[in-house]
Amino acid sequence: xxxxxxxxxxxxxxxxxxxxxxxxxxxxxxxxxxLEEAANHYNMSKQAIQYFLKMGWNKKRRQKxxxxxxxxxxxxxxxxxxCTKSPNFKDLQGEIWKPTRIxxxxxxxxxxxxxxxxxxxxxxxxxxxxxWYLTATFNKKCYYIHRLIAEAFYYPKGIPKYLCVNHIDGVxxxxxxxxxxxxxxxxxxxxxxxxxxSKKTIDTIEKSC
Numbered sequence: 001x002x003x004x005x006x007x008x009x010x011x012x013x014x015x016x017x018x019x020x021x022x023x024x025x026x027x028x029x030x031x032x033x034x035l036e037e038a039a040n041h042y043n044m045s046k047q048a049i050q051y052f053l054k055m056g057w058n059k060k061r062r063q064k065x066x067x068x069x070x071x072x073x074x075x076x077x078x079x080x081x082x083c084t085k086s087p088n089f090k091d092l093q094g095e096i097w098k099p100t101r102i103x104x105x106x107x108x109x110x111x112x113x114x115x116x117x118x119x120x121x122x123x124x125x126x127x128x129x130x131x132w133y134l135t136a137t138f139n140k141k142c143y144y145i146h147r148l149i150a151e152a153f154y155y156p157k158g159i160p161k162y163l164c165v166n167h168i169d170g171v172x173x174x175x176x177x178x179x180x181x182x183x184x185x186x187x188x189x190x191x192x193x194x195x196x197x198s199k200k201t202i203d204t205i206e207k208s209c
Contacts, residue, residue, distance in 0.1 A: 003073045004054055011080040022076040023053055025069050031076060042069055089114070089123055096177075098152040102138055107152035111145060111175030132172040146175045153177050164188050170195045 006019035032038040035046040096109040104116040113124040134145040
């Protein structure tokens with residue numbers, strides 16, 4: 001049974017899934033990374049190579065067309081295209097890094113995150129959810145950036161359940177350590193009403209943790 005679809009592979013660096021689009025000629029053992037490379041090798045069009053990959057190999061058609069290659073998708077690499085690029089980056093002036101509770105993940109005093117790789121450091125992509133909080137995903141689990149940063153600098157073993165992280169200026173996406181404080185839920189509510197009474201934009205004020 002031939003593999004007629006790209007193989008989903010888990011990257012060994014960022015642990016995200018990507019599609020391995022490399023394929024192999026089962027007769028000669030030649031491995032191709034692009035359709036153009038295979039088309040030039042067999043003197044065929046890219047559409048023909050793509051058709052052979054999609055439809056697989058048929059014994060009757062193979063007897064009629066002896067020049068038809070037997071192609072199959074293979075897993076040639078376990079590192080995605082993003083991680084193949086140089087992961088190193090420059091620190092900002094005065095930036096301090098501390099380890100988070102997630103292995104190989106470090107938090108910055110400026111609200112950034114990076115992953116420790118064998119080839120260096122790689123900044124982690126951050127998303128903004130509908131409530132304006134910045135989040136990141138590790139091993140299919142979503143984490144709030146402000147909680148990871150506060151834990152790294154204030155509570156390395158984890159923030160207790162009766163405490164929450166508060167944004168001092170009320171801006172949910174400002175995750176600098178100077179703008180974060182760990183307080184009780186009642187203090188967090190008081191802080192929210194205080195900012196609300198000062199006529200600041202309610203949409204940017206943190207109602208909950």
